[in-house]
Each structure stands twice: as structure tokens, then as C-alpha cells.
Amino acid sequence: MFHFLKLIMRSLLKRSNLFKANSIKKDWFDSFVKGSLGLCALISIITTFSIIFILGKETLLFFEQVPIGDFLFGTKWEPLLEPQSFGVLPLISGTFLIVIGSSLVAIPAGLLTSIYLGEYAGPRTKAIVKPILEILAGIPTVVYGYFALTVITPMLKMIFPSIEVFNALSGSIVVGIMILPMISSLCDDAMSSLPRSLKEGGYAMGATSFEVVWSILVPTALPRIVAAFILAISRAIGETMAVVMAAGATPKMTMNFLESIQTMTSYIVQVSLGDTPAGGVEYQTCFAVGAVLFVMTLVMNIIGRKFYKRFNLEIE
Amino acid sequence: MSLRRRRLTEKCFKIATALITWSSIAILGVLVFQILKEGMQWVDWQFITSLPSRKAEKAGIYTAIWGSFYLMITTMLFALPTGIGAAIFLEEYGGKSRLSRFIDVNVANLAGVPSIVYGLLGLAVFVNLFGFGRSVISGGLTLGLLVLPVIIITTRGAIRSVPKSIPQAAYALGAKKWQVIFFHTLPYALPGILTGVILSVSRAIGETAPLIIVGAAAYVAFVPESLLDEFTALPIQIFNWTSRPQEVFHSLSAGGIIILLSVMLTMNSVAIFFRHKTQRSRNG
Amino acid sequence: MVDSIDSNDGIFRTQNLNLYYGENRAVKDVSISFKKKEVTAIIGPSGCGKSTLLRTLNRMNDFIDIFSTKGEIFFQGEDIYRSSQDVADLRKRVGMVFQRPNPFLKSIYKNIVWGPQIHGTKKDLDELVESSLRKAGLWDEVKDRLNDLATNLSGGQQQRLCIARTIAMKPEVILMDEPCSALDPRSTARIEDLIGELRKDYTIVIVTHNMQQAARISDKTAFFYEGELVEFGDTKSLFTKPKEKRTEDYITGRFG
Incomplete structure (x- = not known):
């Protein structure tokens, strides 16, 4: 029985060593995960800026043809x-x-x-x-x-x-x-x-x-x-x-x-x-x-x- | 004021609040009654499997149903990973940095942008700039952007409700951050995330205005075969029929509404069931 | 068990009172009487039903759906759970001070006059504010800033304001539900002094888990344990010569 436990302990220790050997690689992976998640979060900012940019751009083009005063204060x-x-x-x-x-x-x-x-x-x-x-x-x-x-x-x-x-x-x-x-x-x-x-x-x-x-x-x-x-x-x-x-x-x-x-x-x-x-x-x-x-x-x-x-x- | 007058005011006020509340419920009753009365006569297998037609008795919602289906697939393929990813970033990596606070405010603002503005965004970016044209993918991505804030907000809520002890236990075993997140935090938050996702699909499937802006067609005689095909959708079909002057088309659109609301109701019940089940199993 | 009480003498009197939360009986078969212009302290370990009993006296438990009563509670000889009882009127005559100070998000002045105003007092409000604040020992500290928000006062001041607010309604009884438990020792001492002043004019029932406090301020003390009234009597004799074993164990710190 005791022998058996020892065996398990040993294999567990080996495993943890394995884990340690990999740890540098894992850290790299951790920042990769962080980076890709950050990219997802960035999409919301890109959306906002796109909305502002596109509305702004087309509106400016529009104001080249129609004076801004006519647009904002015109009643027809x-x-x-x-x-x-x-x-x-x-x-x-x-x-x-x-x-x-x-x-x-x-x-x-x-x-x-x-x-x-x-x-x-x-x-x-x-x-x-x-x-x-x-x-x-x-x-x-x-x-x-x-x-x-x-x-x-x-x-x-x-x-x-x-x-x-x-x-x-x-x-x-x-x-x-x-x-x-x-x-x-x-x-x-x-x-x-x-x-x-x-x-x-x-x-x-x-x-x-x-x-x-x-x-x-x-x-x-x-x-x-x-x-x-x-x-x-x-x-x-x-x-x-x-x-x-x-x-x-x-x-x-x-x-x-x-x-x-x-x-x-x-x-x-x-x-x-x-x-x-x-x-x-x-x-x-x-x-x-x-x-x-x-x-x-x-x-x-x-x-x-x-x-x-x-x-x-x-x-x- | 005398005690009697105060009592009277109290009573009247109570009755007034009750009346108002129950009348909004009565409105829902009237709405459901009207839709069933008008639309039930149309709802059958033929209605679901027929193409749209100028003749009311032959018209159906086959292309609209498939259009909505493909739209939802596209929407979710885009919004699901992005939304959940963004939520994980904000909850787990963001901390209190200036960037994450900025994203936070930004998401809240996006959630309040009228859906029609998303339509304009989709029209300028997906339809014209990317050259996707008036296609399923344009519509799907537009709706994806629209529901993104909803998914982010509900997912964050779900992640936040995970007891602190769960990630701590995993960290104590020497797990890396990404392992803690993907093997412990997310599985625990999953029911909450799913509820939010289902609710966002059920919001997206009823959206009409942005699809009109990106050019959903009123009449489509075939089921889209690729993402670049033109499309129609259930709410578009309903809108189209309701806008016709002939009464018979109004009742057809009631038929379409029955289908749309049934789909939404089913999804919402699934969401409620999920929530209920996990609450029960977690409370022991 | 309960020592000699003339059953008609109390301003508040309960008869075989049982209080329930759903199936759970929180107060068991209690008959007790609170006398006019006396301070009665209710002590006991947490969960013994003392707060439940107190909150029944002005029917604050009405807001708990699963709460129910069996037995009788008489206030000035009338059953407060009879159907013709006006709860608003009862609560006007039986004021309450809570565990945590709960001033309204209004000025100090408005906090005081709000109660009298809803009950129809329109005249002499300034005098009422001054006299109530004086009785509560707060006047000198706030007389120059009556229009400031009450929530800006310190915790101890807020609690004295809540007492002043209660006094302003000219109640017959003041119920206090562990009024010092959220306060620092200095503020606690001030409130205790204040209770000493108020006993001249008001009947006070105070729930406390602080035995020294009960000993310092009360005329009578009732000891509750697991929903039962174990012992009730003069504070002095209860603390020096308790009749019941459980009372003795509690006041000597063997449990609780």
C-alpha cells in the first residue's frame, strides 16, 4: 500500500516538473490570449469611431452642397x-x-x-x-x-x-x-x-x-x-x-x-x-x-x- | 389633513397605480388577441413553405424564414466570440486602467445608439466600402455590431457573479491565468452567458430598420445560397405586408408575426429555463 | 415566571402573544406589560425574538408577508391588531428609532417637520423644530445650519436627529431598536444620557444586546431567550439577584 502511494507521488512530481519546463511557453501563451481578447474589446472602440467617422464624412460632403445654416435652421x-x-x-x-x-x-x-x-x-x-x-x-x-x-x-x-x-x-x-x-x-x-x-x-x-x-x-x-x-x-x-x-x-x-x-x-x-x-x-x-x-x-x-x-x- | 382624507387619498392612489399597471397588461392581451384573430387563419405548413407572392392566398414566408436564419448565423458567428472575448478582457485583464475604463464607457454608449444608426454604418462600411453589397453578410455583420454591447454587458455580469473562491482555488493549484479563465471561470459563468446570448439573438431577429437601411429586399424568390446573396427577413416581410393598403395583406402579416413571436417566445423560455435550472442546482 | 404585574396598569400589554414567520415561531406565549413613563429594556442573545416583539408593537412587521400573530397586544387598552385600528395613527402615537440612523435625504428642518406635517400640524413649526432638537440635545450643534442636508451629519448626530424627529410627533411611547449599535462609544454615551432625559416624559421600550447599557438606563428589564420571556422585573434585582438560572448564565456571560 505504502509503495503504491509512493509511486503516485513520484509520478505527480514528474508531472509538475513537466509543467515547470513548459512554463516559459505558457507565459507566452498567456499574453497571446490577453492580446486576442484585447483585440475583441478594441472592436467596440473601432465601431464607435467608424460611426463618428462615417456620419462625419458624409455629413461634410453634404454640407459642400447644402449650406449648414440651411440644413439646421431651414423649415422646409x-x-x-x-x-x-x-x-x-x-x-x-x-x-x-x-x-x-x-x-x-x-x-x-x-x-x-x-x-x-x-x-x-x-x-x-x-x-x-x-x-x-x-x-x-x-x-x-x-x-x-x-x-x-x-x-x-x-x-x-x-x-x-x-x-x-x-x-x-x-x-x-x-x-x-x-x-x-x-x-x-x-x-x-x-x-x-x-x-x-x-x-x-x-x-x-x-x-x-x-x-x-x-x-x-x-x-x-x-x-x-x-x-x-x-x-x-x-x-x-x-x-x-x-x-x-x-x-x-x-x-x-x-x-x-x-x-x-x-x-x-x-x-x-x-x-x-x-x-x-x-x-x-x-x-x-x-x-x-x-x-x-x-x-x-x-x-x-x-x-x-x-x-x-x-x-x-x-x-x- | 384629517386621517380620513389621508386614508381616502391613499386608497385612490393605490387604485390608480393598480389600474395603470393592469391596463398595460390588457394592452398586451389586446395585441395578442388581434394577432391571433387575424393571423391564425394563415398559419399552416403551406404558409411556412411558400414563396412570397402577389396573391395573398398563395403567399408564404419561406424565403423570409431562411433569410432570418442565415442572418442570425452570421450575426452570432461574428458577435459571439467578439462579445465574449471583449467581456473577458474587460473583466479579467482590464483592471482599472484608463483603456478599460474608456472601453467601458464606450460600450455603454454603443448600447444606447439607435439601431438605425447601425444600419447607416453597415450601409457605408459593409455594403459600399467592403463591397459586400446588399447581402446576407452585410445584414448579419450589421446586426452583429448592434448586439455586441448587449453580449458584452450580460457576459460581464455573468463573469462577475462567479464566486471569488473558484478562480482562487484554481490559482492555488498553480494554474495559469488563461487556464483559470477558460477551465474554471467561464464554465461556471456559462449559463449566465448563454442567457444573455439567447436574449441578444431574440433582439436581433426582430430588428427591422437596420436591415432596411442595408438593403434587405422586399421580394426575394429564392433562399440565399451564399453569404453574398440578397436576402429578406421575417420582420422585413411583416413590414412589407403591413405597408400594403389591402386588408388581406395585413392579416398575412399577422400570420408572419405569429411565427416571429413564437420563435422569440421559444428562445426566451429556453433562456428562463436555463437560468432557473442553474439557480436551482447551485442553491443545492 | 413573570413577577407581579397588574394586568391593567401597562400602556402596552400583551397576552399570550405568539409571533410567527411562516411556520417558525419567533416569540412564544409572551405576556408582558410596559408601564407608563418607565424605560423597559429587552435583552437577550441575537435571534431571541426581542426585535420581532418590538417591531410588532407599532406593527412594522406588517411589511413582512409571512409574518403573523396569535394572542393579543393592547395599547392603551385597545387591541392594535383589531380591524378598525388605523396603523398610521398607531405609529404616530408609538414612535420608533432604528438600529442604524435613517434620516431622510432632506434638510435637518424638514426631517423634523415632515412627521407633524403629514399628521396635519401647520402652525408653529419653527418652535416645534427648536424644542424637539433641544430635547434631543442637538440644537446647539445644528441651529445655524437647519437647512443643510441631514445626511451630512455624523452618525451620532443623525441618530439624535432621528430621536428628535420622533419626539416632534409627540408620541406616547418611543420604541428603540438597538439605537446605539452603529455608533461609537462617545455617541453612545450621549444617546444614553438623552434616554435618561426622555424618561421623564415618555414611555420607552429599548431593545439592546448590551447588558451594561440595559443596566445603566432602564427601570425594568425583560430577558428573552429563544422566543420565551425568561424573566422580567426591576433592572436592579434582575441583574443582582436573577431568579432564573438562564438569566444568571446570560448576565454572567456564560452564553450569548
């Missing part, structure tokens, strides 16, 4: 018709109309949903509601577009007989439904990550849930709630298919939700659906509009994350 967008005019404001106004409408739907509803989940719903209700909200968040936007066109718009038609087939209201509602789960889950995270003792402190003073929510939880979690709103709005700005399908393709500056409008995203889709050759001014308009879109969403995301971090500072 008719790049596909003669005589062409390239004022981006109608597209921005269309986008804002959708943003305002969808925020009016999703911000109060999302916040109230998160409050319901955090304060009132029992564990069983939560187990039903949360997955359903996740499903709502995961449904592709083209499906929401179909829903807007075949359900929401006909219903709106019953309330507002004068409404156009494609209209900003239907688009706003459907985009609101799409960003609602994001708002409710971020707000829920924001409030449930507060120390439990804060809530208890409020209840121990004889406050009702309503009072605890509005004068303790919401104000304390406010930076993060605002971050949720900003991030959701940034998503609404970039939302494409639902708006293409529901809100139409009529670039105009209007505040009337019952009319057809065009957003920045739906303009890009409209051009892409036609057969535009690379290099033409129509092709470049897509990138110029895309650049505006990119800058807007990027700025909002950065601001959103700033708010989020400030929150972490305040709660130690």
Missing part, C-alpha cells in the same frame, strides 16, 4: 422633390412631437407602475406583472407598428373622426407603450435600491404609502428616476419602425397630433426603401440626418448616466 424638408430644400427642422419637430406624446403616455404610467410594483403588489402579483412587462419590452418594433395601424388608429378614428390614416397620435401612443417597460423597470430599480431603513423610517412615523412614496422615495431616488426618463426619451427619439408605420411620411412643422408627420428616423427609412445610389445628395441626407440623431441620443445618454451616478454619490 423636400429633398426628394424638385426644387429640393434641406431644412431639417420639420423632421426634428416631427421627432419631438412623438417624444412629447410618448412621454405623456409613458412617464406617468411607467412611474405609477413602478410604484405599484414596489409598494402595493404582493409577491404573486409581481411574479405575473414583471415577466409581462419584460415581454412588452421584447416585442419587435415592427409588431408595434402593425398594432398601431390595425388597432390603435381605428380606435382613435372613432374618437377623432377627422384623424388622418397616418398620424402622430397613434405613433406617440405606440412608442409610449414601447418605452413604458423601460421606465417602470428603471424606476423600480431606483426606488428598491434605496436603503430599506428609509422607507421604514417613514412608515414608523405613521405615514401612508402615498406619503412615503411621494415625499421620501421619489425625491430621494429622483436623480435616478430622471435618468430613467432621459434614457427612455433617448430611445423614443431613435425609435423607427413603429413611427414609420403609424405616423406617416409628411415632413411638416405641426403641433397637431391628428396629422401625418415625419421623424428623422422615418425619413432615413423612406430613402432606403427607394433605390438611392451611393454618393448622391439623397444618400448623404440620410447620413446628415443620422448624425443629428446620433448626437441627440448620445448627449441624452451621457446626461442620463451622469444623473444615475450622482444618485450613487448621494446614497453614500
Whole structure:
């Protein structure tokens, strides 16, 4: 028996020697692994720079033909018709109309949903509601577009007989439904990550849930709630298919939700659906509009994350 | 305020929050009902195996299904190794260096870029610069870039949730860093990584706008045979049918939606099953 | 087991009280009475049910889904678990100070007035803030910066602010759940002095795992062990001449 153990020990020792002899080679391999993984990580940076470079390049080419002032401050967008005019404001106004409408739907509803989940719903209700909200968040936007066109718009038609087939209201509602789960889950995270003792402190003073929510939880979690709103709005700005399908393709500056409008995203889709050759001014308009879109969403995301971090500072 | 009024406010508020919450669930109900009511009549074997057609009763989603399938293969062949590799780098090698912090912020920003901007990137780089044209590979790579941040973020989360004791035990046995990562950390994180991957596929398969930008065709009469062939995809087909004025095509697109949502639902259930199973086995 | 208590004399009185977390009985058949304007300390090793009992007195355990009670708890002669009991009103009359200071992310001033305001006090708030802070021994330290965030105060100051916040509601009873466990010895001493001041006006029930603290500040002491009330009586006699073997073992440091 003892002999047997000795044998095993010896072979183990041999193995470890073998291992040591290889160790220089392994170190080389270790840095090879590190290098290739680093390359993977670099791809994300390359992506960002490519986006900036390509949007920048095509936009500059575009500005060689269209003065930057005409683009940024022009109030008429008719790049596909003669005589062409390239004022981006109608597209921005269309986008804002959708943003305002969808925020009016999703911000109060999302916040109230998160409050319901955090304060009132029992564990069983939560187990039903949360997955359903996740499903709502995961449904592709083209499906929401179909829903807007075949359900929401006909219903709106019953309330507002004068409404156009494609209209900003239907688009706003459907985009609101799409960003609602994001708002409710971020707000829920924001409030449930507060120390439990804060809530208890409020209840121990004889406050009702309503009072605890509005004068303790919401104000304390406010930076993060605002971050949720900003991030959701940034998503609404970039939302494409639902708006293409529901809100139409009529670039105009209007505040009337019952009319057809065009957003920045739906303009890009409209051009892409036609057969535009690379290099033409129509092709470049897509990138110029895309650049505006990119800058807007990027700025909002950065601001959103700033708010989020400030929150972490305040709660130690 | 009197106690009675406070109680009343409380009650009204509670009812309001409940109403709002349940109405979003009702919306999901209406959506599902509408889709089933309109689309169920079309969903059969013929629908799945027929080419698109101008006549509604003959139309099917054969090319769209195969298009989506090849797209997802391309997307994942690119995004899976890259995303997981990047995540390992950031978690295990990055440390707190300036570069890794920069990549970190960069990934977070990329995750917030609208999908249509990825479409523009794909159009300029893959379609025109690389000369891939309006092909499966252009679409697949574009979607790959799109889901990359999602894969990186979820994989990092999965790696981070590996208990410290596991790599430490391996190091204590004299293992090299790469051995620790590939033989101990990654296998433990695998269920979490898989969940993230499945979720990213289910996001990619529903993406429409970037594919339109890189030029998915509305009508494709054959299944792509090479990566450089033109293609259509399920969401493109749905969009196409919904945009037609005739009601009958709307109901066809509901049929397409049923297929698309079933695929996504299946994937999500698999992901949830995975998560559940590993949680159970790890909690003993 | 429990020495002579006149069952009608206590401001709080429990009768064969059992508290459960699901199947698990955390407090077993406890009958105890807390007298007006006395400091009662509840001591015992961790997990003996002392905090559970305390948090039942103002129904803070309502937030735990699996929590349930059997038996009765009377506050001023009325069962606090009866269906007509308004919980908000109960908690206004029975204030609570927690283990860790938990000031709201508001100014010092607003922390104090928040409670009275939700309960409908609109007038003389400045006087209320001053008098509450004075009683809590914090006034001189913060009178010049009432509008600063309360979270910027030191831990000990925060805890005294939480006491001031509770006093401002003019409660009848103050429950304290190991109020010094997160504090340094100096802050602890200040809180103990403060409790000595407050005993003139308030009924105080304090949970502590620090026996010396219980001996220093309380009139009565209750010793809990594994959910049972082992011994209850005058603090002095409980610490000097414990009647029960388990009490003696605990206070002499043989376990716990």
C-alpha cells in the first residue's frame, strides 16, 4: 500500500516538473490570449469611431452642397422633390412631437407602475406583472407598428373622426407603450435600491404609502428616476419602425397630433426603401440626418448616466 | 389633513397605480388577441413553405424564414466570440486602467445608439466600402455590431457573479491565468452567458430598420445560397405586408408575426429555463 | 415566571402573544406589560425574538408577508391588531428609532417637520423644530445650519436627529431598536444620557444586546431567550439577584 502511494507521488512530481519546463511557453501563451481578447474589446472602440467617422464624412460632403445654416435652421424638408430644400427642422419637430406624446403616455404610467410594483403588489402579483412587462419590452418594433395601424388608429378614428390614416397620435401612443417597460423597470430599480431603513423610517412615523412614496422615495431616488426618463426619451427619439408605420411620411412643422408627420428616423427609412445610389445628395441626407440623431441620443445618454451616478454619490 | 382624507387619498392612489399597471397588461392581451384573430387563419405548413407572392392566398414566408436564419448565423458567428472575448478582457485583464475604463464607457454608449444608426454604418462600411453589397453578410455583420454591447454587458455580469473562491482555488493549484479563465471561470459563468446570448439573438431577429437601411429586399424568390446573396427577413416581410393598403395583406402579416413571436417566445423560455435550472442546482 | 404585574396598569400589554414567520415561531406565549413613563429594556442573545416583539408593537412587521400573530397586544387598552385600528395613527402615537440612523435625504428642518406635517400640524413649526432638537440635545450643534442636508451629519448626530424627529410627533411611547449599535462609544454615551432625559416624559421600550447599557438606563428589564420571556422585573434585582438560572448564565456571560 505504502509503495503504491509512493509511486503516485513520484509520478505527480514528474508531472509538475513537466509543467515547470513548459512554463516559459505558457507565459507566452498567456499574453497571446490577453492580446486576442484585447483585440475583441478594441472592436467596440473601432465601431464607435467608424460611426463618428462615417456620419462625419458624409455629413461634410453634404454640407459642400447644402449650406449648414440651411440644413439646421431651414423649415422646409423636400429633398426628394424638385426644387429640393434641406431644412431639417420639420423632421426634428416631427421627432419631438412623438417624444412629447410618448412621454405623456409613458412617464406617468411607467412611474405609477413602478410604484405599484414596489409598494402595493404582493409577491404573486409581481411574479405575473414583471415577466409581462419584460415581454412588452421584447416585442419587435415592427409588431408595434402593425398594432398601431390595425388597432390603435381605428380606435382613435372613432374618437377623432377627422384623424388622418397616418398620424402622430397613434405613433406617440405606440412608442409610449414601447418605452413604458423601460421606465417602470428603471424606476423600480431606483426606488428598491434605496436603503430599506428609509422607507421604514417613514412608515414608523405613521405615514401612508402615498406619503412615503411621494415625499421620501421619489425625491430621494429622483436623480435616478430622471435618468430613467432621459434614457427612455433617448430611445423614443431613435425609435423607427413603429413611427414609420403609424405616423406617416409628411415632413411638416405641426403641433397637431391628428396629422401625418415625419421623424428623422422615418425619413432615413423612406430613402432606403427607394433605390438611392451611393454618393448622391439623397444618400448623404440620410447620413446628415443620422448624425443629428446620433448626437441627440448620445448627449441624452451621457446626461442620463451622469444623473444615475450622482444618485450613487448621494446614497453614500 | 384629517386621517380620513389621508386614508381616502391613499386608497385612490393605490387604485390608480393598480389600474395603470393592469391596463398595460390588457394592452398586451389586446395585441395578442388581434394577432391571433387575424393571423391564425394563415398559419399552416403551406404558409411556412411558400414563396412570397402577389396573391395573398398563395403567399408564404419561406424565403423570409431562411433569410432570418442565415442572418442570425452570421450575426452570432461574428458577435459571439467578439462579445465574449471583449467581456473577458474587460473583466479579467482590464483592471482599472484608463483603456478599460474608456472601453467601458464606450460600450455603454454603443448600447444606447439607435439601431438605425447601425444600419447607416453597415450601409457605408459593409455594403459600399467592403463591397459586400446588399447581402446576407452585410445584414448579419450589421446586426452583429448592434448586439455586441448587449453580449458584452450580460457576459460581464455573468463573469462577475462567479464566486471569488473558484478562480482562487484554481490559482492555488498553480494554474495559469488563461487556464483559470477558460477551465474554471467561464464554465461556471456559462449559463449566465448563454442567457444573455439567447436574449441578444431574440433582439436581433426582430430588428427591422437596420436591415432596411442595408438593403434587405422586399421580394426575394429564392433562399440565399451564399453569404453574398440578397436576402429578406421575417420582420422585413411583416413590414412589407403591413405597408400594403389591402386588408388581406395585413392579416398575412399577422400570420408572419405569429411565427416571429413564437420563435422569440421559444428562445426566451429556453433562456428562463436555463437560468432557473442553474439557480436551482447551485442553491443545492 | 413573570413577577407581579397588574394586568391593567401597562400602556402596552400583551397576552399570550405568539409571533410567527411562516411556520417558525419567533416569540412564544409572551405576556408582558410596559408601564407608563418607565424605560423597559429587552435583552437577550441575537435571534431571541426581542426585535420581532418590538417591531410588532407599532406593527412594522406588517411589511413582512409571512409574518403573523396569535394572542393579543393592547395599547392603551385597545387591541392594535383589531380591524378598525388605523396603523398610521398607531405609529404616530408609538414612535420608533432604528438600529442604524435613517434620516431622510432632506434638510435637518424638514426631517423634523415632515412627521407633524403629514399628521396635519401647520402652525408653529419653527418652535416645534427648536424644542424637539433641544430635547434631543442637538440644537446647539445644528441651529445655524437647519437647512443643510441631514445626511451630512455624523452618525451620532443623525441618530439624535432621528430621536428628535420622533419626539416632534409627540408620541406616547418611543420604541428603540438597538439605537446605539452603529455608533461609537462617545455617541453612545450621549444617546444614553438623552434616554435618561426622555424618561421623564415618555414611555420607552429599548431593545439592546448590551447588558451594561440595559443596566445603566432602564427601570425594568425583560430577558428573552429563544422566543420565551425568561424573566422580567426591576433592572436592579434582575441583574443582582436573577431568579432564573438562564438569566444568571446570560448576565454572567456564560452564553450569548
